[in-house]
Amino acid sequence: MEIDRRAFIASLGGTAAVAMMDSEAKADSLEHYMEEQLDEQVAANQAKEKFPTVAEIEAQIETRNYRRGVGSLFVSGRGNVKKLTPMPKNATLKDFFELRFAPANHVLQSATRAMKTGMSEEVILACLLHDCVLNLIKPDHGWWGAQLFEPYIPEKSAFAIRYHQTLRFYPDADAGYEYPDQYFRIFGEDYKPPAHIEATYKMLKNHKWYMEPRLVTVNDLYAFDPNAKVSLDPFMDIVGRHFKQPKEGLGNDNSPSAHMWRTLANPDQPL
Amino acid sequence: MRIAATALFTVCVVAIAIAQTKPTNYKGLEITPLGIERAKVVSLLDCPPGQNSVHGNARGEEEFAVVKLGFKVTPAFKETVVKKPVLTDTAGKTYQTSVSIIDPGSKPAYECGFPFRVPLGTKVASVAIDTATIDIKALDK
Numbered sequence: 194m195e196i197d198r199r200a201f202i203a204s205l206g207g208t209a210a211v212a213m214m215d216s217e218a219k220a221d222s223l224e225h226y227m228e229e230q231l232d233e234q235v236a237a238n239q240a241k242e243k244f245p246t247v248a249e250i251e252a253q254i255e256t257r258n259y260r261r262g263v264g265s266l267f268v269s270g271r272g273n274v275k276k277l278t279p280m281p282k283n284a285t286l287k288d289f290f291e292l293r294f295a296p297a298n299h300v301l302q303s304a305t306r307a308m309k310t311g312m313s314e315e316v317i318l319a320c321l322l323h324d325c326v327l328n329l330i331k332p333d334h335g336w337w338g339a340q341l342f343e344p345y346i347p348e349k350s351a352f353a354i355r356y357h358q359t360l361r362f363y364p365d366a367d368a369g370y371e372y373p374d375q376y377f378r379i380f381g382e383d384y385k386p387p388a389h390i391e392a393t394y395k396m397l398k399n400h401k402w403y404m405e406p407r408l409v410t411v412n413d414l415y416a417f418d419p420n421a422k423v424s425l426d427p428f429m430d431i432v433g434r435h436f437k438q439p440k441e442g443l444g445n446d447n448s449p450s451a452h453m454w455r456t457l458a459n460p461d462q463p464l
Numbered sequence: 465m466r467i468a469a470t471a472l473f474t475v476c477v478v479a480i481a482i483a484q485t486k487p488t489n490y491k492g493l494e495i496t497p498l499g500i501e502r503a504k505v506v507s508l509l510d511c512p513p514g515q516n517s518v519h520g521n522a523r524g525e526e527e528f529a530v531v532k533l534g535f536k537v538t539p540a541f542k543e544t545v546v547k548k549p550v551l552t553d554t555a556g557k558t559y560q561t562s563v564s565i566i567d568p569g570s571k572p573a574y575e576c577g578f579p580f581r582v583p584l585g586t587k588v589a590s591v592a593i594d595t596a597t598i599d600i601k602a603l604d605k
Binding site: 306309310311366367368369370371372373374375411 | 508510518519520521545548559560561562563564565566567581
């Protein structure tokens, strides 16, 4: 704790008063002063932000010309959308990261944090991919995201992507996961998850793979360094080991999610 | 005036030093407990501190016991994964934190606050990082 010397001396009655105190009294006064400062800091931290209610968020729907669930590739927050660079013929995951998911800071930071805290490769991969589908669609993004990647990644990683969406609503102190206050802002402070999410949570609590999606939530949103420069490069080995890149290119391999990759590649197609 | 200020500075340094306990060495990291704060809302910054928009919000009968630790990186430290601290209360119950230690060798010295969600009024005993256990009873006033 930093001490403002002038404020401290003033609180004791000025330099003349301090000069009359013995060392023990000065030490006691300093300790008391520090305690008071600490109390003030804690009180300042406790000033809670006012979050919107579910009703207030619903009232905003008709103030927009788009739905909140639209994928980021399909709408521009500022001005018109821009023409996209065409995807190469045999597009890889790296191509999609560079040309459709960029800047992808959130997932790259999440995966970097997972890597630096010693998570398994399946969890690191899940962290790297867990929100990429938000470029396509936002509601139920856990399920959509798992479907997009499922043909190409380990079962545990797909499980983690699918169910991180559910576990985000449920704090788990033992795993070190706090309910994010960002959720109070985007869902409303009185939001209750729908029945299918509650049922999924009940299923997950007893599942042997509970920790896979839980560890994605643990690494979700936390930023370890505001100036961190993140890139896909540190993950290329993990991608090489665990992502089954189709030789025809993503979108051309007739997998169950090939159409989703084609939509990401060509979001300007009218039909 | 200058003498009084110098004496006061000395008193400050001594008092702060008394409030701290001896550092514990863990794989070349010198870890010193600096204090414990109690709060209902805490900012969840990783360690060394980064920037984060996530806060922990304690519910009615809970609070956060925020254990502040000082880290000094000695030449003996080799970059490695350092586990999250675990808090133990005086009854032996353990608590986890959501704050991780990331790149512990990236700065020569730094201070971090580790929030633990505990029942109101919980008296804490120690904090452990892997095999290093640090007694913090004396700091819990």
